[in-house]
Amino acid sequence: MKFDQKKDGSCDIIFSWREIFIILRKRKLTFSAEGLRHFGNILIKIVADWNSNFNEDLKKKQTKLKHLDKLETDQ
Numbered sequence: 001m002k003f004d005q006k007k008d009g010s011c012d013i014i015f016s017w018r019e020i021f022i023i024l025r026k027r028k029l030t031f032s033a034e035g036l037r038h039f040g041n042i043l044i045k046i047v048a049d050w051n052s053n054f055n056e057d058l059k060k061k062q063t064k065l066k067h068l069d070k071l072e073t074d075q
Helices: 017-026 033-053 056-060 065-070
Strands: 002-005 011-014
Touching: 002 033
Parallel strands: none
Antiparallel strands: 002 011
């Protein structure tokens, strides 16, 4: 998977055909303990990079956990 962040701070997550096939076939992602540790570390770095690209107003916004299931998504 590839994370492609735009200049406006938005992001596309792009999957290869192989990754799509695996997700469709298995319907889940499975990580070993070591794999999960590495994935988590990489994800933390990606999130830090994303935050540095957001505009100042967006950097100040807070996400309320009770609203996570109602976030808007582009179709």
